[in-house]
Amino acid sequence: MSRLKLRIGYLYPDLLEVYSDRGNVTILQKRAEWRGIFVEVDRITVGDNPNLSDYDLLFSGGGEDREQLLVAEDLLKKRETLISAVDSGTVVLAICGSYQLLGHYFETIGGNRIEGVGLLDLYTVGGKKRLVGNAIGKLNILGSDLTLVGYENHSGRTYLGPEVTPLAEVVNGFGNNGEDGSEGVAQGTVFGTYLHGPLLSKNPVFADHLLELALRRRTDNPFLEPLDDSWELQAHERVVRQYAQAGRR
Numbered sequence: 001m002s003r004l005k006l007r008i009g010y011l012y013p014d015l016l017e018v019y020s021d022r023g024n025v026t027i028l029q030k031r032a033e034w035r036g037i038f039v040e041v042d043r044i045t046v047g048d049n050p051n052l053s054d055y056d057l058l059f060s061g062g063g064e065d066r067e068q069l070l071v072a073e074d075l076l077k078k079r080e081t082l083i084s085a086v087d088s089g090t091v092v093l094a095i096c097g098s099y100q101l102l103g104h105y106f107e108t109i110g111g112n113r114i115e116g117v118g119l120l121d122l123y124t125v126g127g128k129k130r131l132v133g134n135a136i137g138k139l140n141i142l143g144s145d146l147t148l149v150g151y152e153n154h155s156g157r158t159y160l161g162p163e164v165t166p167l168a169e170v171v172n173g174f175g176n177n178g179e180d181g182s183e184g185v186a187q188g189t190v191f192g193t194y195l196h197g198p199l200l201s202k203n204p205v206f207a208d209h210l211l212e213l214a215l216r217r218r219t220d221n222p223f224l225e226p227l228d229d230s231w232e233l234q235a236h237e238r239v240v241r242q243y244a245q246a247g248r249r
């Protein structure tokens with residue numbers, strides 16, 4: 001039997017890369033390879049014209065408003081292939097700046113309106129005070145008491161429309177906007193979040209969930225052998241112990 005294969009598309013690695021968001025790609029790659037899966041990672045940036053349906057998983061990191069402007073223009077050109085990919089079951093994980101660009105628009109604090117691709121029913125407006133700090137959210141997916149931990153730093157306040165649901169409910173931190181207690185978004189195979197960290201280093205269960213969803217494009221019944229996640233889970237628990245009491249900000 002030939003080895004299972006996973007193709008990851010890493011979008012805009014040269015422009016959207018803050019807080020070592022690229023670590024998430026390494027984590028996904030390694031966790032798959034440790035299960036004997038053959039992984040290919042392609043870097044895709046401005047001016048490239050890939051067929052995004054060729055990828056099982058697309059990842060994009062955070063970035064500052066200036067870089068977002070450059071990316072947004074290009075992402076609009078990739079809109080059709082992105083939508084077809086999502087229709088074909090491709091998993092998308094977008095952090096902070098790129099999460100914002102999946103919505104309708106991001107109006108920066110400087111009054112610049114950056115058009116998003118409208119893949120997700122949400123919009124973002126820049127605020128004066130940056131929303132910064134360690135954050136914890138109770139996941140709305142995977143049907144349990146699982147938490148997501150990470151670090152957020154954004155001026156944008158994201159507001160979800162009726163067509164999407166939050167990825168998590170804020171236990172500590174600001175989340176999408178510091179007002180309604182929502183954090184990130186989950187719609188089918190598309191996930192957006194404000195959490196850096198890199199997010200997946202401290203959230204191995206979420207990392208495997210993404211891998212499983214992505215592998216469904218390749219096999220009906222993806223089985224990921226359990227890994228020794230004791231260090232990752234210790235790091236996760238440490239954040240929960242340290243910050244859970246602080247509450248929403």
Ligand code: GLN
Nearest residue numbers: 062063065096097155156
């Ligand atoms: N520039 C965006 C904001 O400040 C995103 C920042 C980020 O990706 N960390 O809201």
